[in-house]
Amino acid sequence: MSLGPYPERSWSLSKHKEFVECRRKYFFSTFEQWGGWELAAPERKQRAYRLKKLFSFHAYLGRIIHDEIAAALRKSAFSIEESLSRVRKRLINAFNDSLNKQTRWEMDPKSIVMFQEVYYEREKWNKQAADSQINELENKARTCLQNFAVSNSFKRLQRENCEIVEIEEGFPSFQLDGLKIFSVVDLLFRKSDGSMWIIDWKTGKPNEDYEERQLKIYSMYVQQQHNIALEEIYCTDEFLLEGESVGYSFTEEDISIEKQRIRFSNKKMEELLADVKLNKPKDMSDFPKRSDGHCQFCSFREICLSDSSRSSITPEARSKEQNETTANSKTRIISRLPPGINRIIVDSPLRDEYGTPYDELEEQFLWKERMAEMDSEMLTDEEDY
Numbered sequence: 001m002s003l004g005p006y007p008e009r010s011w012s013l014s015k016h017k018e019f020v021e022c023r024r025k026y027f028f029s030t031f032e033q034w035g036g037w038e039l040a041a042p043e044r045k046q047r048a049y050r051l052k053k054l055f056s057f058h059a060y061l062g063r064i065i066h067d068e069i070a071a072a073l074r075k076s077a078f079s080i081e082e083s084l085s086r087v088r089k090r091l092i093n094a095f096n097d098s099l100n101k102q103t104r105w106e107m108d109p110k111s112i113v114m115f116q117e118v119y120y121e122r123e124k125w126n127k128q129a130a131d132s133q134i135n136e137l138e139n140k141a142r143t144c145l146q147n148f149a150v151s152n153s154f155k156r157l158q159r160e161n162c163e164i165v166e167i168e169e170g171f172p173s174f175q176l177d178g179l180k181i182f183s184v185v186d187l188l189f190r191k192s193d194g195s196m197w198i199i200d201w202k203t204g205k206p207n208e209d210y211e212e213r214q215l216k217i218y219s220m221y222v223q224q225q226h227n228i229a230l231e232e233i234y235c236t237d238e239f240l241l242e243g244e245s246v247g248y249s250f251t252e253e254d255i256s257i258e259k260q261r262i263r264f265s266n267k268k269m270e271e272l273l274a275d276v277k278l279n280k281p282k283d284m285s286d287f288p289k290r291s292d293g294h295c296q297f298c299s300f301r302e303i304c305l306s307d308s309s310r311s312s313i314t315p316e317a318r319s320k321e322q323n324e325t326t327a328n329s330k331t332r333i334i335s336r337l338p339p340g341i342n343r344i345i346v347d348s349p350l351r352d353e354y355g356t357p358y359d360e361l362e363e364q365f366l367w368k369e370r371m372a373e374m375d376s377e378m379l380t381d382e383e384d385y
């Protein structure tokens with residue numbers, strides 16, 4: 001089956017996250033990269049496609065840990081040391097790819113791992129720096145995998161009579177008013193009393209708003225796909241870094257509000273389409289760049305920041321961005337701490353007590369603010385909602 005000139009219209013929470021973070025990033029990630037795998041595609045499309053395939057260290061580690069957990073669940077057996085040895089091997093291979101196989105990655109970004117941190121600051125990465133980063137990631141993996149082994153959800157699966165229904169199935173989706181909503185559940189199992197349990201393994205810092213929304217969307221999926229009442233659906237976030245579980249069950253009202261948020265988000269996305277039926281976007285210039293200069297984690301900055309038409313960014317924000325790229329992290333000024341973060345370990349780079357770089361926490365905080373802005377916009381848009 002040949003793919004069309006525009007991607008299929010769909011919605012997911014991660015897409016929404018990009019949309020609220022930066023409209024231009026959403027444009028690159030959704031439209032500009034589309035078709036960039038074709039050798040005959042325009043150069044910027046090919047670059048957007050490649051840049052979308054970059055992995056941050058922590059995203060890659062999260063991917064590997066999810067793979068290890070999925071394998072353990074499928075086999076009903078788990079050995080931490082064997083698992084860690086595979087994790088270390090994959091990290092070493094990924095660093096080797098990132099440091100030594102850029103040309104091959106450019107040809108085949110789906111098969112070769114390229115770390116975003118290495119791609120954008122190649123000069124920083126010698127063998128010693130890579131070894132130290134691998135050790136740090138391995139320590140994080142050890143904590144996560146140890147906590148997985150003793151987690152309530154894994155123990156429940158082993159102790160009780162549970163039937164595994166799904167473990168990260170391909171590209172599961174459900175429909176909301178004819179719109180395809182993607183929703184990949186980490187683990188779904190059925191207990192002997194017929195109740196369904198959704199488990200989400202979290203390898204990063206908790207971000208309650210996002211996680212709760214994600215679980216509501218998973219609940220919608222399970223409700224529709226498995227034809228089960230909402231009262232029979234239970235959700236758990238397993239925070240593997242902290243070793244904590246948080247359980248949720250949602251009411252019809254919770255789900256109804258979440259559906260409104262999806263409809264509103266989709267409406268805002270549709271406003272940026274030239275042809276809704278084709279899912280053809282308006283011109284790139286209709287997707288503004290973020291104006292606060294917090295671009296240091298964006299994988300598309302190579303094609304975005306080289307563009308001289310940075311009309312929406314203020315000189316102050318640009319200067320801030322330049323300073324952040326070049327300053328020694330020890331000298332950065334902490335202007336505010338995200339809610340719930342009460343301690344920062346001052347080393348290089350700045351991190352919280354879980355080892356999350358401070359910049360990532362601030363980005364998470366900014367994202368929450370934007371989500372809240374969109375919610376209040378939705379509430380004032382009473383005509384439709």
Ligand code: SF4
Binds near residue numbers: 022023299300301
């Ligand atoms: S570099 Fe900044 S402005 Fe450009 S797409 Fe990324 S986040 Fe948006």
